[in-house]
Amino acid sequence: MSHTTTDEPVRQASRATVPVLAFAGIVVAVMQTLLVPVIKDLPRLLDTSPSNATWVLTSTLLSGAVATPIMGRLGDLFGKRRMLIASLSVMVVGALLSALTDALVPMIVGRTLQGFAMGAIPLGIGLMRDMLPRERLGSAMALMSSSIGVGGGLALPAAALVAQNTDWHALYFGAAGLGVLSIALTLLVVPESPLRAKGTFDLPGALGLSAGLILFLLPVSKGSDWGWSSPTTLGLFAAAVVVLLLWGLMELRVAAPLVDLRTTARREVLLTNLASIMVGVSFFVISLVLPQLLQLPSETGYGLGQSMVVAGLCVAPLGLTMMFTAPVYARLSARYGPRTTLIIGLLIIGVGYAGGLGLMNAAWQTVVTSVLIGAGIGLAYSSLPALIIGAVPASETGAANGLNTLMRSIGTSVSSAVIGMVLANTSNVVGGVAVPTMHGFRVSFLIAAGAVAVGLVLAFFLPRRSPAGVSQLRASSEEDANLARAEQALAGAGQPPHGFRGRVLAADGAPVARAKVTLIDRHGRQAGATLSAGDGSYALAVPAQGPYVLAARAAGHPPLAHAATHGGDRPVDLDLSLPGETVPA
Numbered sequence: 001m002s003h004t005t006t007d008e009p010v011r012q013a014s015r016a017t018v019p020v021l022a023f024a025g026i027v028v029a030v031m032q033t034l035l036v037p038v039i040k041d042l043p044r045l046l047d048t049s050p051s052n053a054t055w056v057l058t059s060t061l062l063s064g065a066v067a068t069p070i071m072g073r074l075g076d077l078f079g080k081r082r083m084l085i086a087s088l089s090v091m092v093v094g095a096l097l098s099a100l101t102d103a104l105v106p107m108i109v110g111r112t113l114q115g116f117a118m119g120a121i122p123l124g125i126g127l128m129r130d131m132l133p134r135e136r137l138g139s140a141m142a143l144m145s146s147s148i149g150v151g152g153g154l155a156l157p158a159a160a161l162v163a164q165n166t167d168w169h170a171l172y173f174g175a176a177g178l179g180v181l182s183i184a185l186t187l188l189v190v191p192e193s194p195l196r197a198k199g200t201f202d203l204p205g206a207l208g209l210s211a212g213l214i215l216f217l218l219p220v221s222k223g224s225d226w227g228w229s230s231p232t233t234l235g236l237f238a239a240a241v242v243v244l245l246l247w248g249l250m251e252l253r254v255a256a257p258l259v260d261l262r263t264t265a266r267r268e269v270l271l272t273n274l275a276s277i278m279v280g281v282s283f284f285v286i287s288l289v290l291p292q293l294l295q296l297p298s299e300t301g302y303g304l305g306q307s308m309v310v311a312g313l314c315v316a317p318l319g320l321t322m323m324f325t326a327p328v329y330a331r332l333s334a335r336y337g338p339r340t341t342l343i344i345g346l347l348i349i350g351v352g353y354a355g356g357l358g359l360m361n362a363a364w365q366t367v368v369t370s371v372l373i374g375a376g377i378g379l380a381y382s383s384l385p386a387l388i389i390g391a392v393p394a395s396e397t398g399a400a401n402g403l404n405t406l407m408r409s410i411g412t413s414v415s416s417a418v419i420g421m422v423l424a425n426t427s428n429v430v431g432g433v434a435v436p437t438m439h440g441f442r443v444s445f446l447i448a449a450g451a452v453a454v455g456l457v458l459a460f461f462l463p464r465r466s467p468a469g470v471s472q473l474r475a476s477s478e479e480d481a482n483l484a485r486a487e488q489a490l491a492g493a494g495q496p497p498h499g500f501r502g503r504v505l506a507a508d509g510a511p512v513a514r515a516k517v518t519l520i521d522r523h524g525r526q527a528g529a530t531l532s533a534g535d536g537s538y539a540l541a542v543p544a545q546g547p548y549v550l551a552a553r554a555a556g557h558p559p560l561a562h563a564a565t566h567g568g569d570r571p572v573d574l575d576l577s578l579p580g581e582t583v584p585a
Contacts, residue, residue, distance in 0.1 A: 017131065018140040020185045021124040022147045024088060027178045028117045029151025031091060032060065034171045036156060036291075037163040037308055045168060048104045051225050058221045059108045063115030065217055065409050066210040071119025072402025073258050075126055076197035081190055084123040085183055091117035092179035099172035110172075117179070118409070121148060122401035125385045130193035133514070139330035142382030146322040152287065154319050157312030164308060199256020206258050208247035215240035217410070220417045224424065259403055268391040269400070271458045272384060273407040275342065278455030279380045280411020282349050285448035286356075286373050288419050289441050290315050290366050302438040304363055314366045321374030322381065329382035338386035339462045345379030346459060350452040352376055353445045360441065380455075387462065419444045502571040503536040504552055511536025512576060515554035550574060
């Protein structure tokens with residue numbers, strides 16, 4: 001087992017970093033949603049049967065589920081920015097392949113490649129944790145976590161407009177263009193995180209998890225076609241249970257597992273992941289029900305008779321509201337903590353679905369329902385990464401958030417299967433065509449409300465944390481991640497310390513937080529840098545023995561340069577009130 005680290009100083013994240021990472025998440029969501037307006041036409045467009053055409057959607061679901069935790073772990077090991085660019089690049093190749101074909105098999109291959117982009121969400125959250133100061137982290141993670149809903153909501157009307165007025169292949173060319181733009185912006189704006197996890201990539205674990213997920217999600221997505229009680233469906237579910245159990249036993253014995261199941265089994269992580277499934281279920285119900293209700297002919301007596309574009313515009317506030325709740329979440333979480341914010345979000349979703357049972361008689365009523373549920377989902381989604389990163393080591397951020405994103409995807413997959421079955425079983429056949437009924441729509445809303453109720457119970461059992469300390473974000477900022485990494489390097493598995501540690505102090509002896517501490521070697525080159533933690537402590541590893549200068553600088557204090565020789569374990573306190581060589585500002 002190896003430990004990859006670096007003595008490179010962290011490149012400060014610019015103000016554009018968060019919007020660029022959020023844009024990557026929106027691009028991923030657009031890729032997932034762009035086929036919605038042409039789903040019913042896929043058999044004709046691809047000259048195939050309806051059951052075969054569903055593989056165009058199923059392939060993306062399966063590859064996204066497999067890629068999300070794997071890309072998160074690869075990001076922890078080899079660099080989150082690097083893996084983010086790789087995910088988007090694979091998506092672009094897949095989009096171009098789909099744009100250039102009318103055949104089923106190449107289309108499925110292209111859609112499979114596009115699913116790899118799902119790893120962008122946990123990778124973006126991990127980059128934010130490693131780079132951003134804590135005062136910016138809450139709202140940034142909230143925006144990144146909600147980007148999947150934002151992109152989905154905005155893509156529906158845009159994709160409908162394109163599908164109605166141009167060749168449907170233009171949807172894929174557009175997705176490829178957005179992917180290329182996202183890659184370019186990431187290369188220009190987003191710095192790489194120097195934080196690396198221990199160990200090597202667990203290939204057997206990745207293969208085992210992939211097999212288990214495919215065996216589980218395949219019958220979930222195809223159960224309606226195959227029959228829920230068919231031998232194929234039941235056999236695949238049974239095989240999934242066996243494979244995932246064997247995979248779990250194997251992961252517990254691996255020194256550097258793909259997913260640390262001991263960490264995942266912690267109450268906070270486990271309950272957050274289970275709550276994520278419930279939020280995913282509730283999110284997808286409205287996305288399935290309202291577009292159908294809006295587009296059904298008014299002659300049915302309850303359909304609203306709107307065009308595809310108008311239906312997309314009525315549902316678009318779902319994503320827009322999720323985007324605008326990010327700053328609201330940051331304030332609520334800073335004051336009450338993410339657990340309370342998750343509970344508030346779930347309560348708002350429940351109110352939205354309960355009220356929505358009576359708000360299905362006009363297009364403006366569906367907009368009200370979309371806004372209300374979007375606000376709740378935005379708060380709930382924003383709370384999930386904060387809860388996860390507060391319970392896992394900094395080096396496991398990518399893998400842990402990848403697993404959490406996977407849980408949301410499982411929720412949406414289960415929601416799609418269950419609601420599809422409900423609408424099919426409650427529909428009326430008119431002229432040989434199955435028409436969903438108002439009863440089916442209301443039962444679907446009740447199922448979503450039930451999922452919210454289960455999520456609330458899970459959220460109430462989450463451990464309480466003091467919001468004043470914002471402990472769930474304390475270790476996620478740049479200075480704390482650097483400090484933990486340097487202290488780990490200094491400890492060195494029982495070896496003598498190799499570097500400097502101590503505290504940055506003010507004139508009155510009080511600790512100075514967020515002071516810039518720079519290590520300068522004998523040649524005048526920067527050998528390392530960090531920011532002091534909340535108690536003023538710092539730790540810097542050294543690349544080699546020899547004399548160094550420790551330079552400290554903090555707002556409101558004179559700069560200090562302190563000569564020090566590497567060796568021993570005596571801490572070096574940097575007292576900013578002491579005279580020292582002037583450090584250029």
